[in-house]
Each structure stands twice: as structure tokens, then as C-alpha cells.
Amino acid sequence: MDIEYKVIQSTTPHFAKTANLNKVLAEEAQSGWTLEEKVDNYKIRVQRHVSNRASDDNRSIDPYRSQVGPSNILTYGVAAVVTLAVVYGIFVLVGALPA
Known part of the structure; x- marks a missing residue:
């Protein structure tokens, strides 16, 4: 099982608000990322299967962004x-x- 992970962070407590967290997760879901762990109000960890890389060129957002x-x-x-x-x-x- 080939899984990749990334951490998304913010300089402010962006993930303290559920609406902000849900918005970011919805955007990340377009690239196949799912929530693995909410580390704190500044960081979340997401994962996806590497097969999702095949259509990364057609994404509206950067699938490897790490800052929101x-x-x-x-x-x-x-x-x-x-x-x-x-x-x-x-x-x-x-x-x-x-x-």
C-alpha cells in the first residue's frame, strides 16, 4: 500500500474554526487527500494513495501545498x-x- 503524507500549516490558528478546517479538507479532497490527524489549531496531517498523482496536472489547487x-x-x-x-x-x- 503506497500512501503519501503531508502536513498543512498556518501561521494563525486557522483550524480552530470548523468552517476553515472543512473548507481546507474539501479543497484537499479534490486531490485525494483525507484527514489523518488534526495536530493542533495550526497544523493538520493528511494522506492519500500515490495513484492520485496521475491527475495532479489537472487540479485547480496545488496538491502539495503546505501553507494555508x-x-x-x-x-x-x-x-x-x-x-x-x-x-x-x-x-x-x-x-x-x-x-
Whole structure:
């Protein structure tokens, strides 16, 4: 029995919402992937038989994608901007910078 596995992850707790989990699983089912394990709210493990590779060229999604939800650039970019704003606010409050 030739089975392949992959882990799909998100930088946010994307799989905490059942609707998000079901949407991703429905998309993955197009390529023959089925849920093997929900590791946590950030990761799931899926499996499929290798015979499903034969029609991978005709898929509407990448059958080997491993990232869903907001991109890392967006997540880390927003976090960086918020961090800089907080640090600036602290400097203004302690009088290190003019308001």
C-alpha cells in the first residue's frame, strides 16, 4: 500500500474554526487527500494513495501545498508595524521623543 503524507500549516490558528478546517479538507479532497490527524489549531496531517498523482496536472489547487491562511509576510509585517508603534508610543510617554 503506497500512501503519501503531508502536513498543512498556518501561521494563525486557522483550524480552530470548523468552517476553515472543512473548507481546507474539501479543497484537499479534490486531490485525494483525507484527514489523518488534526495536530493542533495550526497544523493538520493528511494522506492519500500515490495513484492520485496521475491527475495532479489537472487540479485547480496545488496538491502539495503546505501553507494555508494568511501569508507569513502579511502576518509578520502586521506584527512588526504594531511592535514599532508600541515602542514609539512608549518612547513618547517617557519623554525620549517629542510627540
